[in-house]
Amino acid sequence: MSIALKNTVLTYPDGDTRLRALDDVDFAVGRSELVAVTGPSGSGKSSLLAVAGLLITPDSGTVTVDGVDVTDLSRSERTTVRRTQLGFVFQQANLIASLTATEQLLMITHLSGGKVRGQRARARDLLSSLGLEQQLDKRPHQLSGGQRQRVAIARSLMNDPSVLLVDEPTSALDESRSREIVGLLADLSRDRDVAIVMVTHDLGQLDLVDEVYEMHSGRLTRAAVPA
Numbered sequence: 348m349s350i351a352l353k354n355t356v357l358t359y360p361d362g363d364t365r366l367r368a369l370d371d372v373d374f375a376v377g378r379s380e381l382v383a384v385t386g387p388s389g390s391g392k393s394s395l396l397a398v399a400g401l402l403i404t405p406d407s408g409t410v411t412v413d414g415v416d417v418t419d420l421s422r423s424e425r426t427t428v429r430r431t432q433l434g435f436v437f438q439q440a441n442l443i444a445s446l447t448a449t450e451q452l453l454m455i456t457h458l459s460g461g462k463v464r465g466q467r468a469r470a471r472d473l474l475s476s477l478g479l480e481q482q483l484d485k486r487p488h489q490l491s492g493g494q495r496q497r498v499a500i501a502r503s504l505m506n507d508p509s510v511l512l513v514d515e516p517t518s519a520l521d522e523s524r525s526r527e528i529v530g531l532l533a534d535l536s537r538d539r540d541v542a543i544v545m546v547t548h549d550l551g552q553l554d555l556v557d558e559v560y561e562m563h564s565g566r567l568t569r570a571a572v573p574a
């Protein structure tokens with residue numbers, strides 16, 4: 348499995364008690380799989396992504412990435428796993444206004460301490476493979492919402508992650524663009540052998556995913572994939 352949580356419990360302080368944001372969660376996603384996590388507001392979906400993304404350490408249970416237990420790594424070791432094995436896509440594309448699409452991707456190389464020059468062709472290839480060959484030198488204000496989200500997805504792939512953690516990628520998009528983006532994620536999971544975890548409220552696109560999980564009060568259960 349590319350990412351797995353086992354018996355994971357995460358609590359937050361809540362007055363005199365503690366709130367169980369993740370209540371004994373078992374969850375595993377393999378290479379080439381796109382998995383959706385749905386559930387009401389406050390049910391624990393962001394907490395799940397934060398634990399899977401090694402941003403929060405759970406109270407108990409384990410997190411493994413590519414079969415290696417990463418639960419108790421030091422802060423700097425976790426940062427290395429995040430940079431080299433995990434990719435993140437957020438609700439908003441969070442692009443830098445002054446940079447072109449290609450430069451948004453090269454920024455990742457720069458931040459990872461890599462040589463930007465050798466990566467320019469890779470950045471352009473990635474953007475082109477996501478249907479952005481005409482937008483390589485455009486800045487965010489020259490792109491549509493769907494194109495901006497595609498740039499953000501391309502950026503998340505720059506370090507060739509084995510796991511992509513995607514938080515509400517379609518919340519700012521209309522129905523047809525939403526479908527394109529979820530379809531694109533399904534293609535990426537298969538073509539690039541990446542495990543994708545997508546938190547979503549967008550129930551209309553769930554027929555495109557491989558597995559659906561529902562979160563309720565911190566408990567995660569598997570649900571049927573709509574036909």
Ligand SMILES: Nc1ncnc2c1ncn2[C@@H]1O[C@H](COP(=O)(O)OP(=O)(O)OP(=O)(O)O)[C@@H](O)[C@H]1O
Nearest residue numbers: 359360366368386387388389390391392393394395
């Ligand atoms: N830092 C925190 N301190 C205390 N309680 C928190 C904290 N973060 C989240 N919670 C609580 O934990 C529970 C799960 O929150 P979480 O944000 O994971 O849910 P969610 O399903 O992602 O919600 P949404 O769909 O609204 O983003 C909620 O009851 C929330 O109020």
